[in-house]
Amino acid sequence: MLSCNLINPWLCATIFGVLSHLFYFRNAEHHKQSFLYLKISLFLPCAVILGLCTLANFTLFASFKLVFQLEILYLVSTFASIAIYRCSPVHRLYKFPGPFFWRASKLTHAYKNRDLYGFRHLDSLHKEFGEYVRTGPSELSITDPDSVIAIHGSSSKCIRSAWYEMGDPLRSIFETRSKSEHERRRRIWDQGFSVRSLQAYEPRIESHVNQLIHQIKVKSKAAESVNASIWFNYFSFDVMGDVAFGKGFGLLESGAKLSVLKMLENGQKGLGVFGSVPWLFMILTKLPWIKKEYDVFLNWCEKQMLDRRERKAEFPDIMSHLFSGDPMTSDTTEAHRWLTGDSRIVIVAGSDAVASSLAFAFYYLAQDVSRANSIRKELIELEKTSDLSAKALQTKAEYLNAFITEVLRLWPPNPSGFLRQTPKEGLKIGEKYIPGDVTLCTPLWTLHRSPKCFRDPLEFIPERWTSQSELVIRKDAYVPFSCGPYGCVGKQLALMEMRIAIARIVMEFDVEFASGEGGERLLADSKDWFTIGLADLMIAFRPREL
Numbered sequence: 001m002l003s004c005n006l007i008n009p010w011l012c013a014t015i016f017g018v019l020s021h022l023f024y025f026r027n028a029e030h031h032k033q034s035f036l037y038l039k040i041s042l043f044l045p046c047a048v049i050l051g052l053c054t055l056a057n058f059t060l061f062a063s064f065k066l067v068f069q070l071e072i073l074y075l076v077s078t079f080a081s082i083a084i085y086r087c088s089p090v091h092r093l094y095k096f097p098g099p100f101f102w103r104a105s106k107l108t109h110a111y112k113n114r115d116l117y118g119f120r121h122l123d124s125l126h127k128e129f130g131e132y133v134r135t136g137p138s139e140l141s142i143t144d145p146d147s148v149i150a151i152h153g154s155s156s157k158c159i160r161s162a163w164y165e166m167g168d169p170l171r172s173i174f175e176t177r178s179k180s181e182h183e184r185r186r187r188i189w190d191q192g193f194s195v196r197s198l199q200a201y202e203p204r205i206e207s208h209v210n211q212l213i214h215q216i217k218v219k220s221k222a223a224e225s226v227n228a229s230i231w232f233n234y235f236s237f238d239v240m241g242d243v244a245f246g247k248g249f250g251l252l253e254s255g256a257k258l259s260v261l262k263m264l265e266n267g268q269k270g271l272g273v274f275g276s277v278p279w280l281f282m283i284l285t286k287l288p289w290i291k292k293e294y295d296v297f298l299n300w301c302e303k304q305m306l307d308r309r310e311r312k313a314e315f316p317d318i319m320s321h322l323f324s325g326d327p328m329t330s331d332t333t334e335a336h337r338w339l340t341g342d343s344r345i346v347i348v349a350g351s352d353a354v355a356s357s358l359a360f361a362f363y364y365l366a367q368d369v370s371r372a373n374s375i376r377k378e379l380i381e382l383e384k385t386s387d388l389s390a391k392a393l394q395t396k397a398e399y400l401n402a403f404i405t406e407v408l409r410l411w412p413p414n415p416s417g418f419l420r421q422t423p424k425e426g427l428k429i430g431e432k433y434i435p436g437d438v439t440l441c442t443p444l445w446t447l448h449r450s451p452k453c454f455r456d457p458l459e460f461i462p463e464r465w466t467s468q469s470e471l472v473i474r475k476d477a478y479v480p481f482s483c484g485p486y487g488c489v490g491k492q493l494a495l496m497e498m499r500i501a502i503a504r505i506v507m508e509f510d511v512e513f514a515s516g517e518g519g520e521r522l523l524a525d526s527k528d529w530f531t532i533g534l535a536d537l538m539i540a541f542r543p544r545e546l
């Protein structure tokens with residue numbers, strides 16, 4: 001009798017699962033509600049069990065068994081319906097090639113990324129499937145050079161994808177998808193990176209370069225080599241502390257990383273694996289034991305922001321512009337969220353990318369001594385007619401700039417690139433049509449190494465940006481800082497830091513690999529967690545006879 005009664009509920013659960021996919025889950029974004037759904041799927045069955053026991057006189061065991069079976073059936077039919085639809089020929093992206101199981105779920109992508117080599121996996125996929133690869137149920141990775149301006153250019157209607165909302169409810173410029181809201185916030189940020197602001201940052205950067213040079217001298221006197229991956233990280237964090245919050249974090253002085261920044265690294269690893277599945281990432285970061293760690297870093301960023309607000313700035317730093325800017329809302333909780341979120345972005349976005357670019361720059365300097373010689377020769381010439389100010393380095397040091405440009409081509413600090421979402425009406429790239437609401441990835445590491453964009457694409461040739469311009473086929477596909485409205489606001493600051501650091505260090509030291517080092521670890525073992533998690537690079541700096 002009981003089993004007879006159960007036939008209908010089972011059928012209902014199965015049909016309800018399919019219908020909830022077709023009429024609810026298929027139609028909109030759900031990543032922001034993922035934790036709510038988890039709570040509902042845990043607590044609703046408990047309420048039903050209680051109801052059955054109290055109102056329908058079920059035993060606890062019978063009601064638990066029934067509800068458990070129905071829930072499993074509902075979930076299985078929902079997920080089966082989703083997976084079948086995504087793999088079927090009726091799906092909008094069916095015609096795009098890609099690994100079969102990645103069509104069904106992004107969980108396969110996360111599983112693949114468990115080794116944190118995301119950009120290498122994307123590269124292999126493009127080698128196997130071509131320029132357009134379906135890397136998820138509604139995601140394409142594209143290395144067609146024509147796609148760059150179509151997706152990222154200033155007239156593109158693409159917006160940032162769901163990926164950028166993983167920090168919700170925290171707000172920040174980086175996490176803003178709405179174009180109008182982003183534009184408004186960006187106007188405030190831009191003030192912190194104006195020519196005048198950059199001039200004010202220059203002496204701060206110089207002082208941290210001096211500290212770095214002092215530490216390198218101490219090490220070289222003791223015949224010790226320097227782990228460039230670590231020390232450039234200290235340098236870039238200290239610069240960021242200084243230009244954003246008006247005081248360095250003291251890493252160069254102490255020669256040790258703050259424990260909170262080590263936590264940031266762990267958080268970045270989580271992003272490297274689970275970032276490909278925003279809904280899952282948002283569930284994980286709300287679980288109490290993970291949230292606790294995650295919050296330590298956020299609280300620290302908030303503290304930097306609050307401390308800075310208490311202090312009077314000696315010079316206008318980035319935060320002073322954000323404090324005085326339009327907080328977007330009169331709600332102080334909301335304004336507080338923005339300032340905390342923006343503080344976090346300035347620390348993360350402003351430090352890691354510069355550190356990795358400098359580490360790879362010194363790899364290429366150590367690999368071939370003629371590169372440092374060329375930079376030095378140029379700077380010695382320049383010194384005859386000018387100082388080595390940031391402005392002079394920017395406008396007159398042609399080889400130095402070409403060298404940096406080439407480093408960023410082969411090792412863009414965001415190697416897997418960035419994600420955008422097509423507008424409702426879809427997007428045309430040449431003859432190709434991409435439907436609306438599709439996530440598009442521009443995998444920079446692969447794009448910058450494409451033979452369609454550069455001749456001898458795997459060779460490090462700074463001259464391609466000066467005297468050998470025939471080696472650049474598609475300049476518009478070179479976008480280490482992205483481009484268009486969401487492009488990097490800190491580009492000029494980053495380049496200024498790199499120019500000053502490289503110029504000063506090369507003038508003071510000869511640069512070689514330390515004994516037993518060939519840079520292979522840096523190239524092979526550096527990880528991808530949106531920015532690059534650098535493997536060690538041991539460099540021997542030898543003071544030059546001046």
Ligand code: HEM
Pocket residue numbers: 173174175186345346349350351353354357412413414417418419480481482485486487488489490491493494495
């Ligand atoms: C070599 C160094 C750097 C590289 C290659 C780089 C690259 C990028 C890229 C590719 C984006 C766009 C990301 C996306 O849309 O997903 C971006 C955004 C951003 N970067 Fe950088 N960045 C660098 C240094 C810096 C520095 C020093 C700062 C200073 C604070 C900074 C602050 C930001 C911010 C705030 C955004 C978000 C901009 C917006 O949403 O309007 N970056 N960066």
